[in-house]
Amino acid sequence: MMKTKTIFTCQNCGYQSPKWLGRCPDCSQWNSFVEEFAKPEKTRQRESLYRNEPVLLKDIGAAETIRIKTGLKELDRVLGGGIVPGSVILIGGDPGIGKSTISLQISNEITKLKYNVLYVSGEESVQQTKLRANRLGAKGEANFYIVNQTDLSQIVNYLKKIKPKVVIIDSIQVIFEPSISSSPGSVSQVRECAGILTQLAKTTDTSIFIIGHVTKEGTLAGPRVLEHIVDTVLYFEGDRFSNYRILRAVKNRFGPTFEIGVFEMGSEGLKEVGNPSEIFLSEKPKDVSGSVVVSILEGTRPLLVEIQALVSHSSFGYARRRTQGFDYNRLSLLVAVLEKRLGLHLEAEDIFVNIAGGIKIEDPAADLGAVIAIASSFKNKPLDSATVVLGEVGLAGEIRSVSNVILRINEAEKLGFKQCIIPAGNMKGLQDKSFNMELFAVATLKEALDITLQE
Secondary structure, eight states, rough: OOEEEEEEETTOOOOOSOOOOBBBBOOOOOOOEEEEEEEEGGGGGGGGGGOOOOOOOSSOOOOHHHBBSOOHHHHHHHHHHOOOOTEEEEEETTSSSSSSHHHHHHHHHHHHHOOEEEEESSOHHHHHHHHHHHHHTTOOOOTTTEEEOOOOOHHHHHHHHHHEEEEEOOOOGGOBOOTSOOTSSSHHHHHHHHHHHHHHOOOOOTTEEEEOOEEEEESSSTTTHHHHSSSEEEESSOTSSSSSSEEEEEETTOOSSOOEEEEEEEEEEEEEEEEEHHHHTTOOSSSSSSEEEEEETTEEEEEEEEEEEEEEOSSSSSSOOEESSSHHHHHHHHHHHHHHHHHHOTTTTTEEEETTSOOOOOOOOGGGHHHHHHHHHHHHHHOTTTEOOOOOOOOOOOOEEOOOOHHHHHHHHHHHHEEEEGGGGGGGGHHHHHHHSSSEEEHHHHHHHHHHHTT
C-alpha cells in the first residue's frame, strides 16, 4: 500500500510546509495553511492523458490563426480581435458583477456560428441555467450543451465525446480532480485542474473560458500560479450596484494588454457601450469647483473621464486623504508638489479625489487634471466646462509630455470640447496639425493653474 504524504499548503500563495505554520513566510498571510494529503503516484496520470510529439519550427505553417468572433465587439477588442483556438481565458470579478452572464452570452453567440459549445455549470443546476438563458434571450441552438458537473474526469470525458469548440468552466473553485484528496477550491485542486484543462486546450484546439472567484482584496482566489498558466486574464471592474461594467485585460499572450471593454448591465444581460466617454461625462456638473475632464488612454482607446476633488478644512488634528479610482500614493505626491512648488497650504485640509463612473485610472496623463481639480476646490474657482486637461506632473512642478496626444485630442473634439491644456513638449509634433479646438501649451504647473483658474 502506497504511503501518503501530509503537507500543509498556504491557500493564498501556494507555499508548502511539512508542518503547520500560523503565518505564511512567503506572503505573510495569517491562518492560511490547510492540511493536504499528496499521493505522488497519481500525478503521473496527467502526463499520459495527451501526447504531443515535438516538431521542427521550420515545418510549422506561418498562416495567421483565424480568430473566433464572440459577437460582442467590446469583448473582441479586449481579446485582441477574437478568441484564439486552443487558448485558455480566465475571467475574474466580484460576485454578481456579470461573469456568468457574459459567459452565457458568449456561448449563445458562438453557437450561431455552428460551433459546439459546452457550458459546465458547477454551481447551478441545468434548470437554473436555463432560467438565466431565457432571461438573456438565449434560444439554445442544437449545438449548445449544458451540464452540471464538478468532477474533472467526467468533464474530460464530455469534451472527448462532444468535441466542443468552446468550453465554459463556471467556476474553477468548485471543480475537483478525484486523484487529489484535498477539497475543491484548495491550492492543489485549482492548480491541478487548471493544468489539465490547459493541456487539453492546447492539444485539441479547444478554447476554454475559466471563471474564477476573487478575494476581499480584489485578486483572484487561489494561487497566483493560476494566472501564469492561462493565456489571458480578464477582470471585471465597477460597482455591482451600478449599471456599468468595465472588462479589462491584464494579461494577453495573443493581443494587447490593458485594453478595456465597457458594458451596461440590463435585464437582458450585458450590452455594449459604443461611446464610453459620453457615458462617463453624461452627469458632469457645470460651474462647480473641483471638477476637471481629463483624457486618458486605456490600451489603444482614448477615454474622457471626470476627476472630482473636494478640499475642506479638517475638523480633527489629522488631515484625511481618500481616493476612489485614483492611486493614493500618487495623490500624496501631487499634494506635496502643490504645497512645495505653489505654496498652497493643504496640510490642514481633508482631500477627497474620485473618478466618476467607477473606472480606475493609472495613466500618468491624469496627473495635471487631478492637481487642477484639487486647486480648483481649494480656491473655490470652477474650471471652464469646455476645457480638457492632460499632462504628467513632475516633482519639480514641471509638466511632462504624454504619449498619443493626437488620439486624446481627437476624442475631445468628438465630444465638443473647445480648449485643451497640453504639455509644451507635445506641441513640437502638432505644429503642422489642425484641430477644431484651441490648444494651450504649458511647461510648469503654475502656468497651467494661471490659465485654467484665472480670475
